[in-house]
Amino acid sequence: MDLNYTPEDLAFRDQVRSYLEANLPTDLQQKVLNHKRLSREDFVRWHKILAKQGWVATGWPKEYGGTGWTPTQRHIFEEECARAGTPAILPFGVNMVAPVIMAFGNQAQKDYYLPRILNCDDWWCQGYSEPGSGSDLASLKTRAERVGDHYIVNGQKTWTTLAQHADMIFCLVRTEPNGRKQEGISFLLIDMKTQGITVRPIIMLDEDHEVNEVFFDNVKVPVQNLIGEENKGWTYAKYLLGHERTNIAAVGRAKRELQFLKRVAAEHHKNGQSLIDDPVYANKVASLEIEIMALEITVMRVISQDSGRPGPEASLLKIKGTEIQQRLTELMVEAVGPYAQPFDPAFLEGETEHSVMNDDDAAALAAYYFNFRKTSIYGGSNEIQKNIITQMILGL
């Protein structure tokens, strides 16, 4: 039992930390630290900076341009990025479609797509959910009919994150309407510029435009855009779902946000003293901090056991991670109290330097809290995660 990093790990951490200090643009960092909204350009810019360093694809094997890092190194890298406040590398290309292409794509697909993903030449989005499907993903209805050397796609996807920026979408489509619902699903890559695709924004409760509906009206997709075999898409999707949970606990961000919370709580008051000195509030912060400490160890236990590819334990990490994130935002709003009420989209979008009531810390917090309610819903709701624990770990 040794919970310390090895000297090699520590050297790696220092290397990452120095690199980030030197290369993370301050304006991007400030947006992240202050809970503002990032533009397409912000994401792409950071992606390309990291790509130059060769650090985009921390989960890929070296042969494809990945870092070839150990699970511990990946964890350290993620922690350092979170600590510094980098924009995220969006998962849809690097962590979602790429592993599927590597595992099930043909050589031409690998040669074409993987370098473009590495360099962010394509912005990817994910076409899984449909209006009727929700947690029951396999019940999807979007049809793809083979006509000559094309598929003709008709149907609708929803909750498509940042599809308004996307060049490509990877889709689960139904190629065989009969039989068990898990069978007859195929995995298609579709160019978002194809005729017949319409993207309609879904505005979230914080008035952010993060997700969309995507409509397919007789969209022609070349058959070479099929991944693997027709009607085997569900297998690939399940493979991908396992990959999706990397860093799902988000302990690094939680640690950074905890410091933000403490600073804000130090600057606001209760009974004439700093809120952080109020025993009742401090007690809540302490409980949360301890939960984060515990989750950090739990994550490391999972990493050390499973060579970085968590099994059903990922459900625990997802539940606890999102509970922590939501609790952080809850305590932030509580700290600023009535000053959470003003709403200033221009400030959030970076169009104005200071918020309308001139409390820049407080200005984003209600929106942040409301936005984070999604975390216990998406990626398999926390209820679904408990079902997984129930079945896969407890055997009930």
Next chain:
Amino acid sequence: MDLNYTPEDLAFRDQVRSYLEANLPTDLQQKVLNHKRLSREDFVRWHKILAKQGWVATGWPKEYGGTGWTPTQRHIFEEECARAGTPAILPFGVNMVAPVIMAFGNQAQKDYYLPRILNCDDWWCQGYSEPGSGSDLASLKTRAERVGDHYIVNGQKTWTTLAQHADMIFCLVRTEPNGRKQEGISFLLIDMKTQGITVRPIIMLDEDHEVNEVFFDNVKVPVQNLIGEENKGWTYAKYLLGHERTNIAAVGRAKRELQFLKRVAAEHHKNGQSLIDDPVYANKVASLEIEIMALEITVMRVISQDSGRPGPEASLLKIKGTEIQQRLTELMVEAVGPYAQPFDPAFLEGETEHSVMNDDDAAALAAYYFNFRKTSIYGGSNEIQKNIITQMILGL
């Protein structure tokens, strides 16, 4: 909208209060207030005192010797008894079997049993649960076969409260083994002195002897001890279950125990000050006190709507009432901290005046806490109560 008692109600309250001050024996009161265990004699003594006053059967109509009180008066009486710290009138006779006898018994049964119940000439216990049945009461297996003018009863009951003291037991027995499980159940009154009955104690986690297993080995029960019709027992049982929930919220006791809690918390310390002055602890006590305030109003709302006979709202009262009781005992144990650990059954049974470590307030609290875990399990577990709310109120 007027939440005040009427002048008549207030006069009634004063009358009850004076009566209790004059007639509740101090030794009984002290046992109750200090969470000690009551003996058979303690219960009977108080029952007979109240019987002399005619105040035993607050839910019975006057014709049978009941008080004929309004729901509000019953509520006031219960509150005052709780406030003073009277022993309970055990429900098995007065509130459970008596209403069934009144509603479904024949004249001879009414004439014989009801006066004896009023005067505590018989100690009753309840034969419902069986080892396999639990929340699924209707799956009971104890058989009663008609042979001439007797039933021959074989089987086993469990969780039979205070059966060790009992003269009579009312039982659900299976008279028809085929068909739907709810059919074929009959309602029998059985003399506990009948040959073939064995009572085996079940010792609870606080080492108290409160419940028992009752075994029936070819027990002969005269047919005139059948209530109503053969095979209609489930109907009577359900009728009784509705009656069982009187005063289930136990707000009066909660209010008394809250004062006890505050006193004990004032006498113990954290960081050199009274625990009740510690903001974190005070916050918990305040939350609990407010929950009690809310439940008191909720109870009165139910009383005022339903003329005293709560419907499915009883499930809410049961859940909230037991949550409050359990939280009270939890905070009591927390208040005394390490002094909850010593265990002194002789003190609890009233055999010694002072507890072994000489902290008489603290001495009973761990046992009290452990004992009260049962409240969310018995009388239909709180999970079952939520099923009832789900189905009967929410229609899900």
Next chain:
Amino acid sequence: MDFALTQEQTQFAEAVRRWVEKDYGFEQRKHIIASAEGISAEAWSALAELGATALPVPEDQGGFSGSAIDMMVVMQELGRGLVIEPYFATVFAAEFLKQAKAHFDVLEQVAGGEIKLAVALHEKQSRHDLSDIATTATKSADGYTLNGKKTVVLHGAQADKLIVSARTSGAARDKNGIQLFIVDTNAAGVTRQDYRTIDGYRAADISFTNVQVPAIALLGREDGGWELLDAVSDYGVSLLCSEAIGIMEAITSATLEYLKTRQQFGVPIGKFQVLQHRMADMFMEMEQARSMATLAAVKVSSDNAEERRRTLSAAKARVGQAAKYIGQQAVQLHGGMGVTNELPVAHMFKRLTMIELSLGDTDHHLARFVAQPGFKNAA
């Protein structure tokens, strides 16, 4: 003991509800929020016509002398309809005048729906502590001069007059030296920055720079400002609790409906026991909160100030807990649909959240409850 509403109360509630259903639907509300003013003149006329603005005003000033219970009934309906008009701000402000027995002309205008009011109590540093006042009121020849800045004044930019807390003496958080003033929003030296709130309202930061007010602008007796402020803020708390109950009813019933209709894995999701019990928990939270909101409405007019404070703080704390739980779970049970702006559920959730932190959050009121002598001494 009687929990029934009077026939008048029931009829009033129904009238408000009919108006909301007809003229203040989800789409209309969205347009009002997006409009330049952020409130609706038509809605205000309708509220006046319904008698809602006259309801709390004394009969002598042309009102109906409505009780706190009457107001509970109205606020529940406005909550259910998510009405974002300056009704709360106005009747909250009017209560200062009622309790100070002053400015009857303004009350008459309130009754007639001819004026809108707002209440300016918060400052940048005060958070939930309404005695933490830096705004000063200096006695001048013919009145007072106000200097300072108030923040998050609900409907401050839409109001014609403001109730403003200021100090004639004392340090921040002294209970002595606090005074309340009624100030015209077009008085010289008053500048207002209007902005949206995240729950669909408008609020303003308001600066007072050498604002001259006459002596009669001072409400209540000299140096008695804190008691008035404390009592009327309890009145505001009672209004908010009632509004929250109305929203909880609406959000709970929308969630129940969603559970019954939304299909997953071939069945309505309301067939899953975990969701059923969550819904049962929400129901119980609502009923407990309703009990406290009712008690608050009954006790807010109590002559016993400690009983009033104790009950109102208990109610705000309990309603706040329920508001948070019910809001969060309603969203969770709606799944993805719950976090979009497209269904009322998100808007109800946002408003419930903001009610929890308005006029003192749960912890503030728990601490106030604990601070009452009765907490430790009650028998």
Next chain:
Amino acid sequence: MDFALTQEQTQFAEAVRRWVEKDYGFEQRKHIIASAEGISAEAWSALAELGATALPVPEDQGGFSGSAIDMMVVMQELGRGLVIEPYFATVFAAEFLKQAKAHFDVLEQVAGGEIKLAVALHEKQSRHDLSDIATTATKSADGYTLNGKKTVVLHGAQADKLIVSARTSGAARDKNGIQLFIVDTNAAGVTRQDYRTIDGYRAADISFTNVQVPAIALLGREDGGWELLDAVSDYGVSLLCSEAIGIMEAITSATLEYLKTRQQFGVPIGKFQVLQHRMADMFMEMEQARSMATLAAVKVSSDNAEERRRTLSAAKARVGQAAKYIGQQAVQLHGGMGVTNELPVAHMFKRLTMIELSLGDTDHHLARFVAQPGFKNAA
């Protein structure tokens, strides 16, 4: 980073577990509890033979110089087996001697299983505050004279020697003036009242009336008693956390088994989603608590006192929360069977409850966590 146990640790754990299964079953334990002594000489010999008593003792004193991780492994097994012998009391006390580097003869006897020790820190007024000491130690010609009364001394009546906290100066709660002494339980002036505890242990109230101890009875440097007490109590906390993890594993697995076998409404109750999710919550609580107990065992020997205090308090608080939740829910899921003394589940629940309030409860440790400078200053 490595979470794996060594082969020796695994083997040791298995040996202890085999002994428990063979010789310390539920019935045997019941007899020990009911016996006059309340402990078992055979069990003590077995623990000595297994090497458990020698494990924490330095090699120089005939022990194995076991680390805190080694002790974690043993305590988890003893927890799983609900072993109520004075093992915790003895090794907790021995740690005072180890850290004070004194009384090597006693440590040798501990290693050999020839002696039992106990720790007398609590007084009637102290609750969780171990600095709240009224017992006095007056310097005498050839040592010290102790006067005072200690309460709830775990296995105080079964021990041969006691570690006793006392004051040479200072008021209650002063950190200065605290000293620790080793005292023979048969010394003149020591009287012990033995009693049962509700979790199956024995404890004693112990009076010290003019008890003479030699100068070497004082542990550590003069006036350095508080640091020693603080550090060793963290060691005790680590032992308790590990014990709790062992119990949680046992109670969780018993509950899971119950859910799979107990039938209601024609199916195993583990088919009900609400109970499934409750079980999932218990599982997650256990894993989070296990992480903290592990961290506690790693950090309890840290040279950085603040890091040690911070981590140990975090661990005790987190384990305490999990202990309460898991204990209560295990009983609830067992239904009626859970509240009888007949199944181990009730006994596990009782022990978990008492661990939560031993050596500082959850709130005590949350407050201690908050009081560390790093809480506000950490980056």
